[in-house]
Amino acid sequence: MLTWPNNLLLVAGLVTVVAVAAFVWWVRRSPGGEPVTALLWLGVRIYGRLMHRTTYTGLEHVPGTNRPGGLIVVSNHTGPIDPLLLQAACRFEIRWMMAVNMMVPALDWLWKRHRMIPVARDGRDSGPAREAIRHVREGGCIGVFPEGAIVRPRGEVRPFQKGVGLIIKRTRAPVLLVWINGTPESPHMGPALRSRSRSHVVFIDRLEFAEGTDAATITRTLRERVAEASGWPVNDEPLPPQLNGC
Numbered sequence: 001m002l003t004w005p006n007n008l009l010l011v012a013g014l015v016t017v018v019a020v021a022a023f024v025w026w027v028r029r030s031p032g033g034e035p036v037t038a039l040l041w042l043g044v045r046i047y048g049r050l051m052h053r054t055t056y057t058g059l060e061h062v063p064g065t066n067r068p069g070g071l072i073v074v075s076n077h078t079g080p081i082d083p084l085l086l087q088a089a090c091r092f093e094i095r096w097m098m099a100v101n102m103m104v105p106a107l108d109w110l111w112k113r114h115r116m117i118p119v120a121r122d123g124r125d126s127g128p129a130r131e132a133i134r135h136v137r138e139g140g141c142i143g144v145f146p147e148g149a150i151v152r153p154r155g156e157v158r159p160f161q162k163g164v165g166l167i168i169k170r171t172r173a174p175v176l177l178v179w180i181n182g183t184p185e186s187p188h189m190g191p192a193l194r195s196r197s198r199s200h201v202v203f204i205d206r207l208e209f210a211e212g213t214d215a216a217t218i219t220r221t222l223r224e225r226v227a228e229a230s231g232w233p234v235n236d237e238p239l240p241p242q243l244n245g246c
Contacts, residue, residue: 062090063092065091070171078180093141095141129163169213169215
């Protein structure tokens with residue numbers, strides 16, 4: 001016959017086993033499928049909810065698995081925290097294509113850990129595009145801000161760089177199209193992280209382009225859909241170079 005202390009030990013043991021099993025199950029369903037990345041993802045979700053009161057629309061378009069197959073996330077660019085808010089909504093890991101001049105040296109550990117794909121704004125190096133195509137063809141997900149930089153002033157859609165259409169054409173991967181608004185006004189990472197906001201992320205649609213669709217048509221279609229969803233006017237003037245900051 002079990003005594004009271006033994007009953008407590010049995011219950012504690014069962015609770016521990018269930019808790020460990022639940023944690024392992026959650027980690028396996030989280031981005032990266034390993035504990036450190038899973039905990040970072042949880043921290044980003046909590047941060048987005050508390051600091052930015054982030055609301056999400058169109059989550060039915062987001063794959064609910066951490067292994068969605070080849071996928072390309074395309075979004076307008078309002079501020080430094082955009083990738084964090086997008087990753088918080090996705091169980092799969094997004095590898096971002098990021099302008100070299102926006103990669104703050106103090107956060108090198110973060111860029112390396114999440115395997116950011118550095119891109120020079122002059123577009124002369126085809127290496128980043130090749131790496132993005134390879135990653136998607138191997139079943140990974142990349143994230144692209146086709147305007148090429150943080151848009152200032154806000155409330156308009158700037159030209160999309162043609163490289164996004166080329167990557168989609170070469171991979172024939174589905175596109176998760178996004179519109180973000182309401183993020184902190186600062187273009188610098190440090191102030192943006194510390195600022196509160198009421199951010200809103202809209203997953204507009206999950207699109208697939210027919211074989212043979214040319215890169216220019218893909219790029220134009222994506223820009224038109226973002227302008228339509230946001231109600232923002234298009235501005236055909238390219239963005240000027242931007243300096244990094246922390």
